Amino acid sequence: MNSLNVQRVAVVGCGALARLMHLPNIRENPSLRLTVVCDVDAGVAEECRREFGAERAESDWRRVVEAEDVDFIVLATHTNLRADLIVPALHAGKAVYTEKPLAAERGEMLRILRATRETGRPVCVGHNRRSSPAVLELKRLLDRARDGECGPATRPTVDRDTGRAPLPEQAQTMIMMRINDDVRSWKDWIFWDEEGIMFAEMVHFIDLALWLHPSPPVRVFAEGSARGNFVMTLRFADGSLANFHHTFVGSFDYPKELIEVTANHVTLSLEQHLEVRQCGLSDEPLRRTFPIDPRSGWARVEGVQDYFAEMESERARAVQENRPARWINVIKGHAEHLDRFAECVAGRGPNPCDVESAIPVNRIAMKFLESVRCGMPVTIGPEDWHLPGGLH
Ligand SMILES: NC(=O)c1ccc[n+]([C@@H]2O[C@H](COP(=O)([O-])OP(=O)(O)OC[C@H]3O[C@@H](n4cnc5c(N)ncnc54)[C@H](O)[C@@H]3O)[C@@H](O)[C@H]2O)c1
Structure with a gap:
């Protein structure tokens, strides 16, 4: 890091997400300066x-690990490259932001943890x-619901x-996540990967469920194809349930993510990161809207209703101008996560997702794969979510 506290960053893997x-x-x-871009395809690296x-x-990641002018590496390859880069990078004093999934094998995760x-x-x-x-x-709303801080008039109509x-069940939390995916939006690699979307993509949602409801998970069950089109259930020790419904025969243009959480007689709903609705917290608004990604700044959208109105207008404009309709991208936290990690590396804040909290997510995703392959529920034990102290 130089005297102005600007961190010198390298990106390894310059594909679609990067x-x-x-x-x-x-x-x-x-506070970030891009010093190196690296891709195994030298032409792609040069273009970036x-x-x-x-x-x-660069086209060899080893040169990035050795580089004196790199403080922090963003690793955006698939799981083909994880511990082999991360471990020496940490030993060379660098911080690493790695794309999910953290690793495809349990042993590899532990190598990263030990390092x-x-x-x-830090690794984020x-x-x-x-x-x-x-x-x-x-x-924030869920934490308030759990605290029983529901404002003056909490009676339902x-x-x-x-x-x-x-009833004892009234102390439980129920989580539902629906992912409306479109197979036509995916690159080929996902279908060659036998672990498919159930692993590569669902770690996002398993992570959210564990983060929203920090009770030990005890059992998982999955039905469908690991590549896509499946239903997964996660049971927690207190009887709470998280249910994940994935379809990839939906339309890409329909809002992709719907999350509903109910706890302590509060119903919370998040749709496509564009709005959050609630009933049961009487001193909170029923609906809050969130802006779209500024890079889709041509669109005027606040909330789901506007999203559909804007899609309608964009479709009409696209026909008139004889071009494909543009995509309205929403804010799913990519920039915010990286910025928070940069603050952590600079010593100004916590790590937004450390390895210790990502390992249980990965292990549970692997248990879902086991369940879908054997067609049976699979037990989760402390060896899946608990990490012992010490180094070895
Ligand atoms: N957080 C998210 O929302 C999100 C979204 C999409 C993808 N991802 C994750 O990001 C990763 C990349 O996905 P993508 O869609 O960008 O894939 P991609 O195939 O478009 O890009 C991967 C890139 O890595 C390069 N690469 C592969 N091996 C390399 C090596 N050894 N050294 C240097 N470069 C190498 C490839 O040439 C390619 O350019 C995956 O792990 C995926 O799960 C995360």
Whole structure:
């Protein structure tokens, strides 16, 4: 890090996500300077060097790990490259932001964990939805619901509870996540990967469920194809349930993510990171809207209703101008997650998703794969979510 506290960043793996998110996000953060872009395809690395103004391009990641002018590496390859880069990078004093999934094998995760503990250098895992402004609002409301801080008038409009004793189930939390995906939006690699979307993508949502409801998970069950089109259930020790419904025969243009959480007679709903709705917290608004990604700044959208209105207008404009309709991108926390990690590396804040919290997510995703393959529920034990202290 130089005297102005600007961190020198390298991006390894300049594919779709790096070009859409990490490279523009680094360019827009004044405390980060892009020194190196690296891709095994030298032509891609050179193209990104020119487009994003990096100081040099490399095609061998080992040169990035050894580089004196790199403080922090953003690793955006698939899981083909994780511990082999992360471990020596940490030992070389660098911080690492790695894309999810953290690793494809249990042993590899532990190699990364040991290296972070040995070196004290941070690794952040790209479970970026934890940093989405709409998700943070959902979490804030859920914390209030759990505290029983529901404002003055908490009675529902229909109430037949004439003083009966609460049922034990009333202390549980129910979580539902619906992912409306479109197979046509995915690159080929996901279908060649036998672990499919159930692993590569669902770690985001398993991470959210564990973060929203920090009770030990005890059992998982999955039905469907791991590549896409499945239903997954996660049971917690207190009987709470998280249910994940994934379809990839939906339309890409319909809002992709719907999350509903109910606890303590509060219903919370988040739709496509564009709005959060609630009933049960009487001193909170029923609906809050969130802006779209500023890079879709041509669209005027606040909330889901506007999203559909804007899509309608864009479709009409596209026909008139004889071009494809543009996509309205929403804020799922990519820039915010990276910015929070940059603050952590500079010693100004916590790590938004450390390895210790990402390992249980990965292990549970692997248990879902086991369940879908054997067609049976699979037990989760402390060996899946608990990490012993010490180094070895
Ligand atoms: N957080 C999110 O929302 C999000 C979204 C999409 C993808 N991802 C994750 O990001 C990762 C990349 O996904 P993508 O869609 O950008 O894939 P991609 O195939 O478009 O890009 C991967 C890039 O890595 C390069 N690469 C592969 N091996 C390399 C090596 N050894 N050294 C240097 N470069 C190498 C490839 O040439 C390619 O350019 C995956 O792990 C995926 O799960 C995360």
